Amino acid sequence: MDVMPKWAEVVLVPLISLLLAAILSALVILAIGEDPIAAVQLMVQGALGSTYGWGYTLYYATNFMFTGLAVAVAFHAKMFNIGGEGQAMLGGLGVALACLYFPWPHWSLALIAATVGAALFGAAWAAFPAYLQAKRGSHIVITTIMFNFIAAAVLNYMLVNVLRPEGSMDPATERFSPTVHLPTLHEILAPFGIQFSKAAPANFSLLVAIAACILVWALIWRTRLGYEIRAYGFSEPGARYAGISPTRIIMISMLISGGLAGLMAINNVMGEAERLVLNATEGAGFIGIAVALMGRSHPLGVFLAAILFGFLYQGGAELALWTSIPRELIVVIQALVILFTGALDNMVRMPLESLFLRYRKGRS
Amino acid sequence: MAMNDQTERQDTAAPAIELKGISKSFGPVQANKDISISVRPGTIHGIIGENGAGKSTLMSILYGFYKADRGEIFINGKKTEIPDSQAAIAAGIGMVFQHFKLVENFTVLENIILGAEDGGLLKPSLAKARKSLIELEREYGLNVDPDAVIQDIGVGKQQRVEILKALYRQAEVLILDEPTGVLTPAEADQLFRILGRLRDEGKTIILITHKLREIMDITDTVSVMRRGEMTATVKTSETSPEQLAELMVGRKVLLRVDKVPAKPGKPVLEIENLKVTDEKGVARLKGIDLTVRAGEILGIAGVAGNGQSELLEVLGGMRRGEGTIRLNGEPLALDGPNSDGRARRTQGVAHVPEDRQREGLIMDFHAWENVAFGYHLDASYRRGPFMDNTALRRDTEAKMKKFDVRPPDPWLTAKNFSGGNQQKIVVAREIERNPDLLLVGQPTRGVDIGAIEFIHNEIVALRDQGKAILLVSVELEEIFSLADRIAVMFDGHIMGERLPNETDEKELGMLMAGMSGEAA
Structure with a gap:
């Protein structure tokens, strides 16, 4: 018998964790002599109070959806892919190559090519650690994190020595052709009579990310491959008994995971910067871990958690802009959210479980 | 007296x-x-x-x-x-646990004083312990060498060390x-x-x-x-x-299985010179020859850890091996992609594994997901690119009813069923596939008596349909009541085969301890 009803498990636990993180953050803000209530107001106003704010919140959320899904898929196979950062960087390379070297007549074709390029490059980058895990038993956590550094170096080399336009001092590619420009939310919503901020970077990739959420859900809970991935994740001896090849599951789940992380690049590289710059991923690969943890590796959870972290990112940027709260403190607040929703899950769960038990006993 | x-x-x-x-x-x-x-x-x-x-x-x-x-x-x-x-x-009060709590590479004496040392220096404690150990041994006839290293002595003696540990602490x-x-x-x-x-x-x-x-x-x-x-x-x-x-x-139970004598037919499973080496390079099966015929239950008796698990695993496609195995005259692969569990299932081998919680079931899956486990690629469970979950749930309901799984709720997760009902789900899944050969490992371990009766009867019913059954069990009682023929395994070898009505626990016990039939 499950101790808690499902709604408590999926709604109450994260909400209480979030509340605890918020209270602790408020105390920290108090301690440096600022007003936490005003800070919250500013964050909400900055992130959700205007279409400009929403545009940024959703832009960040799009990144986190991709990287969160990446971690979630690997989690289902009990693989801890913390190489999302590197896979997203390489995804950026895939997008840049697809956009730079072919004269696409229309953005939709370019998007398909960029999607394929991003997924392929991200998956290829995940393939090495996956192979090492499947065949050599090298721990995926160690190898994926090392591959993040290698990815950064590869990107650096490519930008400085190969892709940098002649005469430019900036380690970045040249700007993509205007024909591959992805429609922003402003352009998408205008025909419906909705006025959305022109300056905000949220773009068509958001829809791709939502589609990815739905596809991942179908993959994990409706297909036979998803069944095998989950079975392997729960019990390796069980998988061997059922004739599910561990090598195959490790490879496939990591390729999908790497591909999803790579897809982030269609948002930040193709949709926002419209060129590939150094350090374009800005840590989104790591935020994906927190997003997947908080979202319980379920696409709907990932979707919601990604929006929450998008809010924290944008609200935090506003806070840094308009108050004397230093930017580092924003990172502290984000870290508290990660700590409470991800790592300290049991701290909330256990008391809540015993509370439910007592309630149930009282009734029966 | x-x-x-x-x-x-x-x-x-x-x-x-x-x-x-x-x-x-x-x-x-x-x-x-x-x-x-x-x-x-x-x-x-x-x-x-x-x-x-x-x-x-x-x-x-x-x-x-x-x-x-x-x-x-x-x-x-x-x-x-x-x-x-x-x-x-x-x-x-002293306790001897089911799983011993001994340090494998310590001597008997060191294990006994562990946690009961008198001071920082070991020598005086050891000397004192040696003296009282000799007294205790003389008093109770325990017969254990104080300087033997734990990993070199048998389980029986290891257990006596646990008893000595308790006695040394004045239990x-x-x-x-x-x-x-x-x-x-x-x-x-x-x-x-x-x-x-x-x-x-x-x-x-x-x-x-x-x-x-x-x-x-x-x-x-x-x-x-x-x-x-x-x-x-x-x-x-x-x-x-x-x-x-x-x-x-809480109700009357039949302690013996009611069954008619077996009518063995043609050989279904033939094993010749089967060898298995485990991940650590240790030989687990050292050349096994066995035949299981249609309509008979071959029981493998032996103390746990003498190669029975490996035998089941290699036959069930969970492990690789060398040698020859034939099913209905057709050789089965022992290596390569066609040697896995899925290949075995399509060839007509069903397997009730020894450890249902780690292997036979995914404890976090719903009952209906577990009913497909191992057969999840079957065409009847498929609809386009997806699994046909509705068909699966319908199938689960039918199997639960037929095998009296309680509660008959396909949405319950496996870990929320009792041991007996978990095993019924596994047995239902494997038997209902109508296999030519059923591999069964410890079918009633951790299963309540009521369910034991049911599972035994199902296995015998399958035999009576003319199927071949290979049963591995460490419970001699179970072997005696189910098997039509008994093979005894010791240290990766078959020590001998006996008919249940021509042998007794004493003779099997000798074979299980590695003494050959002639010497016994």
């Missing part, structure tokens, strides 16, 4: 252990409900009950691992608090938790002789088991537990196995 004298003394003396009104809950599960028990000094007191009846919880409370929600503990008539195992040891009451699970029949007999001698010397012994035979053989008194409650305490001499079984289950 001065029997009268003894009973008189026991009746007047205060009970060695007395528990009054012990209750303990884990979450919504009440493991012990208002249990009272009184153990007379100088007796062997058996506690019998099915898995999950609460025996181990009760003993863990007595040994200080758990704290009872309610109830009192009296030792020698004195109320005693036992907050941890140190307190239990101080109160003169007056010894609790043994399922002590014969890992022993050959001969080793078990030896253990019982030692226990008898300990009792005669005045020690009190509490024996936890689910085996009726052991209770009948050596206990003086027996308490029966069922679903967390103490249903009866009776003198062993005044009860019978049938009565105990009924008390354990």
Whole structure:
């Protein structure tokens, strides 16, 4: 018998964790002599109070959806892919190559090519650690994190020595052709009579990310491959008994995971910067871990958690802009959210479980 | 023997252990409900009950691992608090666990003083321990070399080291938790002789088991537990196995399987010179030859760890091997992509694995997901690119009904079923595929008596349909009641084959201990 009803498990636990993180953050803000209530107001106003704010919140959320899904898929196979950062960087390379070297007549074709390029490059980058895990038993956590550094170096080399336009001092590619420009939310919503901020970077990739959420859900809970991935994740001896090849599951789940992380690049590289710059991923690969943890590796959870972290990112940027709260403190607040929703899950769960038990006993 | 004298003394003396009104809950599960028990000094007191009846919880409370929600503990008539195992040891209680807690690369002597050293220096402790160890051995006939290293001595002796550990700590009451699970029949007999001698010397012994035979053989008194409650305490001499079984289950049970003689047909499974080496490079099967015919049950007897698991795994496609196996005359792959579990299933091999919780089921999956496990690529469960979950749930409902799985709810996760019902789900899944060969490992381990009866009957029914069955079990009783032919495994070899009506436990026990049939 499950101790808690499902709604408590999926709604109450994260909400209480979030509340605890918020209270602790408020105390920290108090301690440096600022007003936490005003800070919250500013964050909400900055992130959700205007279409400009929403545009940024959703832009960040799009990144986190991709990287969160990446971690979630690997989690289902009990693989801890913390190489999302590197896979997203390489995804950026895939997008840049697809956009730079072919004269696409229309953005939709370019998007398909960029999607394929991003997924392929991200998956290829995940393939090495996956192979090492499947065949050599090298721990995926160690190898994926090392591959993040290698990815950064590869990107650096490519930008400085190969892709940098002649005469430019900036380690970045040249700007993509205007024909591959992805429609922003402003352009998408205008025909419906909705006025959305022109300056905000949220773009068509958001829809791709939502589609990815739905596809991942179908993959994990409706297909036979998803069944095998989950079975392997729960019990390796069980998988061997059922004739599910561990090598195959490790490879496939990591390729999908790497591909999803790579897809982030269609948002930040193709949709926002419209060129590939150094350090374009800005840590989104790591935020994906927190997003997947908080979202319980379920696409709907990932979707919601990604929006929450998008809010924290944008609200935090506003806070840094308009108050004397230093930017580092924003990172502290984000870290508290990660700590409470991800790592300290049991701290909330256990008391809540015993509370439910007592309630149930009282009734029966 | 001065029997009268003894009973008189026991009746007047205060009970060695007395528990009054012990209750303990884990979450919504009440493991012990208002249990009272009184153990007379100088007796062997058996506690019998099915898995999950609460025996181990009760003993863990007595040994200080758990704290009872309610109830009192009296030792020698004195109320005693036992907050941890140190307190239990101080109160003169010793425990021998089912899984030994010994340091493999220490000597017997080092293991015995571990945790009971007198000071920072080992030498004086060791010398003192050696002296009292020799005395203890002489007194109880335990016969263990103090300088032998644990990993070099057999399980039977390792268990005696556990007993010595308790005695060295001046235990007056010894609790043994399922002590014969890992022993050959001969080793078990030896253990019982030692226990008898300990009792005669005045020690009190509490024996936890689910085996009726052991209770009948050596206990003086027996308490029966069922679903967390103490249903009866009776003198062993005044009860019978049938009565105990009924008390354990709560209804009349058939202890023997009703079956007609087998009508063996053509060979279904032929194994020739099968060898298996494990991941560490240790040879587990050293050239096995076996044949299983249609319409017969071949039982593999042996002490756990002598290659039976590897035999099942290699036949079930979970492990690679060398040699030849043929199913209905067609060779089966022992290596490469066609040697996995899926290939075996399509060729007509079904497998009820030894460890249903790790292998046979995914404990976090719903029942209906588990009913597809291993057959999840089957066309009948497929709709386009997706799994046909509706068809699966319908199929699960049918199987649950047919195999009397309780509760018959396809949405329940596997871990929320009792052991017996989990096993019924596995057995239903495998038998309903109508395989040519059924591999069965420990079909009734951790399964309640009621479900054992059901599962045994299903296996025999499959045999009567003319299917071949290979049964591995460490329970000799199960082998005797099911098998039409018995092969004994020891150290990766088949020591011999016997017919159940032409052999006995003693002869099989010799074979299980590695003594060849001729010498026996």
